[in-house]
Amino acid sequence: MTSNYRKIGDFIELVDERNKDLSINLLLGLSISKEFIPSVANTVGTNMKNYKIIRKGQFACSVMQVRRDKKMPVALLQDFDEAIISQAYPVFQIINESQLLPEYLMMWFTRSEFDREACFHAVGGVRGSLEWEDFLNMKLPVPSIEKQLEIVKEYNTVVNRIKLNEQLNQKLEETAQTLYKHWFVDFEFPNEEGKPYKSSGGVMVYNEELDMEIPVGWKLEVLSTITKDIFSGGTPSTNEETYWGNEFFWLSSGETRETVIIDSERMITKEGVKNSSTKLAKIGDSIMATAGQGKTRGQTSFCKIDSYINQSVLCIRPLEEKYQAFIFFNLYSRYHELRNESDGQSIRGSLNKGNLSDLPIIIPQADIIESFQEIGMTLLDKIHSNRQLSKQLNEIKSLLLSRMTSYKVERELAN
Numbered sequence: 395m396t397s398n399y400r401k402i403g404d405f406i407e408l409v410d411e412r413n414k415d416l417s418i419n420l421l422l423g424l425s426i427s428k429e430f431i432p433s434v435a436n437t438v439g440t441n442m443k444n445y446k447i448i449r450k451g452q453f454a455c456s457v458m459q460v461r462r463d464k465k466m467p468v469a470l471l472q473d474f475d476e477a478i479i480s481q482a483y484p485v486f487q488i489i490n491e492s493q494l495l496p497e498y499l500m501m502w503f504t505r506s507e508f509d510r511e512a513c514f515h516a517v518g519g520v521r522g523s524l525e526w527e528d529f530l531n532m533k534l535p536v537p538s539i540e541k542q543l544e545i546v547k548e549y550n551t552v553v554n555r556i557k558l559n560e561q562l563n564q565k566l567e568e569t570a571q572t573l574y575k576h577w578f579v580d581f582e583f584p585n586e587e588g589k590p591y592k593s594s595g596g597v598m599v600y601n602e603e604l605d606m607e608i609p610v611g612w613k614l615e616v617l618s619t620i621t622k623d624i625f626s627g628g629t630p631s632t633n634e635e636t637y638w639g640n641e642f643f644w645l646s647s648g649e650t651r652e653t654v655i656i657d658s659e660r661m662i663t664k665e666g667v668k669n670s671s672t673k674l675a676k677i678g679d680s681i682m683a684t685a686g687q688g689k690t691r692g693q694t695s696f697c698k699i700d701s702y703i704n705q706s707v708l709c710i711r712p713l714e715e716k717y718q719a720f721i722f723f724n725l726y727s728r729y730h731e732l733r734n735e736s737d738g739q740s741i742r743g744s745l746n747k748g749n750l751s752d753l754p755i756i757i758p759q760a761d762i763i764e765s766f767q768e769i770g771m772t773l774l775d776k777i778h779s780n781r782q783l784s785k786q787l788n789e790i791k792s793l794l795l796s797r798m799t800s801y802k803v804e805r806e807l808a809n
Contacts, residue, residue, distance in 0.1 A: 402531075422477045451470070453471070458523050466508070570774075626707060628704060650694060708747065732745060
């Protein structure tokens with residue numbers, strides 16, 4: 395089958411067009427996830443004339459540190475007609491698109507097998523750079539242009555459905571946050587007549603501690619008032635293979651980037667649970683990252699699975715089921731406040747059981763809590779369903795990428 399493969403270098407050519415007249419000011423960077431992203435580089439005092447121009451349908455890549463990152467950053471410009479990128483990035487294009495489609499080539503670059511091969515060849519220099527000639531000599535299967543169009547169309551159908559799901563979930567999250575603010579910040583929850591409480595003349599009383607008015611019957615408490623428990627977990631020894639397997643979900647702080655948790659990146663065994671201080675977060679609990687660089691600390695997720703957690707994750711277990719949505723959306727909406735909390739014992743700062751337990755929170759009347767639980771859980775269930783569908787679609791996406799090597803075999807068998 396490999397005899398039917400062709401070198402990448404047979405189909406591409408380098409492009410070196412510079413922004414000499416400064417006509418383009420859209421500056422993009424290149425991510426390790428193989429996407430173009432808005433550049434965060436400080437360009438003050440930089441001569442933008444030296445930046446390379448990249449046009450729609452062209453590629454940019456980085457051949458530096460491939461071995462260290464175990465990935466080769468490479469992306470196809472599709473969302474913009476033109477942009478500029480760092481002169482450090484090679485820019486290339488397909489020589490003849492009637493022989494090889496840019497979208498098909500990008501699919502090949504997306505495969506994990508491609509990254510493994512690039513890493514294998516990346517032995518140049520201390521940083522593990524990939525030599526350009528080695529990149530050109532890497533091979534791929536090149537079916538007929540008709541077959542390429544068919545493969546790309548099928549792949550894009552799945553990718554577009556995943557993007558649609560992500561957009562739907564973003565709107566659901568925005569809807570939930572707007573609703574939470576409307577009810578518990580603006581105090582416009584529906585009154586007995588179904589009208590907005592505050593603007594319809596609902597009784598408000600002054601709270602001295604808050605220095606503001608709140609609805610009558612509402613109280614300023616601390617989070618522990620409505621929680622059964624708040625706890626963190628632990629990590630089994632990473633050197634003991636018997637502690638890691640496919641028995642139980644195990645979450646780390648980085649996974650709180652997802653609004654709803656449906657799985658975990660790693661799993662542990664009964665032995666791993668037994669020989670560590672990890673604890674179990676259950677469906678309906680909220681979990682929060684207590685430490686981490688960048689934007690991690692203070693991120694909150696809602697558990698739709700039972701999962702063990704590590705020491706950098708706090709589990710917040712509601713006192714009763716009716717508090718699930720209220721607790722989650724309250725913490726979720728206070729991200730910027732929470733990520734600045736610190737126990738004073740860590741350079742990076744961290745949240746802990748103590749400062750979270752004592753977190754001030756305005757507690758509404760029981761009927762309001764119960765009404766929000768019904769609406770909030772409906773939104774979380776929809777987000778959960780969309781994430782499950784996206785997971786299935788991503789599996790199909792991986793299958794389509796893996797099948798790129800099989801078309802030749804199928805054709806030979808058919809003959």
